Amino acid sequence: MITEQSLNRIWEGCLNNERKQQELLYKLLAPRMLAACMRYASDRDEAQDIMQEGFIKVFSSMGKFRGEGSLEGWIRRIMVHCAISRYRKQRPVLLADELPEGVTLSYNESGLEAKELLKMIEQLPDNYRNVFNLYAIEGYSHQEIGAALGISELLSRTTLHRARGVLKDRLSRLNGREMHKLAC
Known part of the structure; x- marks a missing residue:
């Protein structure tokens, strides 16, 4: 070290x-x-x-x-x-109305290893992944993200919200499969 x-x-x-x-x-x-x-x-x-x-x-x-x-x-x-x-x-910046709907993910409730969760983040669309990483991992504010990516602060917030929704949906599906395996 x-x-x-x-x-x-x-x-x-x-x-x-x-x-x-x-x-x-x-x-x-x-x-x-x-x-x-x-x-x-x-x-x-x-x-x-x-x-x-x-x-x-x-x-x-x-x-x-x-x-x-x-x-x-x-x-x-x-x-x-x-x-x-x-x-x-x-890549062109997508407008807010072109983004899929989603709900918020507040924590890793699935018990996944960090490596597995990072793999899920890697699979997000580029605009989602970039905003998520800048906010959740690098600690940038939405104002800083907006300035860096050439988008509005509101679009940064919306994109983060939707990225979390996609992750939560994927985690829910993964948890559903795990519960199904345990029941069989």
Whole structure:
């Protein structure tokens, strides 16, 4: 486990254009950043592309990190912004009336492992997955999500509500099948 202090020492080397330190930073953070990118990508290849683009931005804008907050958090935020940017370029934003109806999911009531729940989130339509991830996982506000995705705050709220509905519906169906298996 790498500490924030040792990460900051590596960062100092990166700021001095020490290639070995840049490579070390990449190797240390790539698995975590790839996991963050996977939440927004259609597949692993796309996530790797997003991550590569993100690290290019990290190394080209090193001087912009002001030391406020954690370095890893700053880098993760760049990765998320790269994913959002790719999403906005590739896919048109859907209007609220084009989205299916749903109800809210307030917690993981199914007892699924986190890995299984993340797989369900991955299967959401892109706009649902992105809003859900930005809000529930990254902690963005609806105002920030709206600005990042070029949608209204209301559409962000609606999309989150509907994404939760889709997840709840899938969890209910999964629970129904599990109960049916137990009854047989």
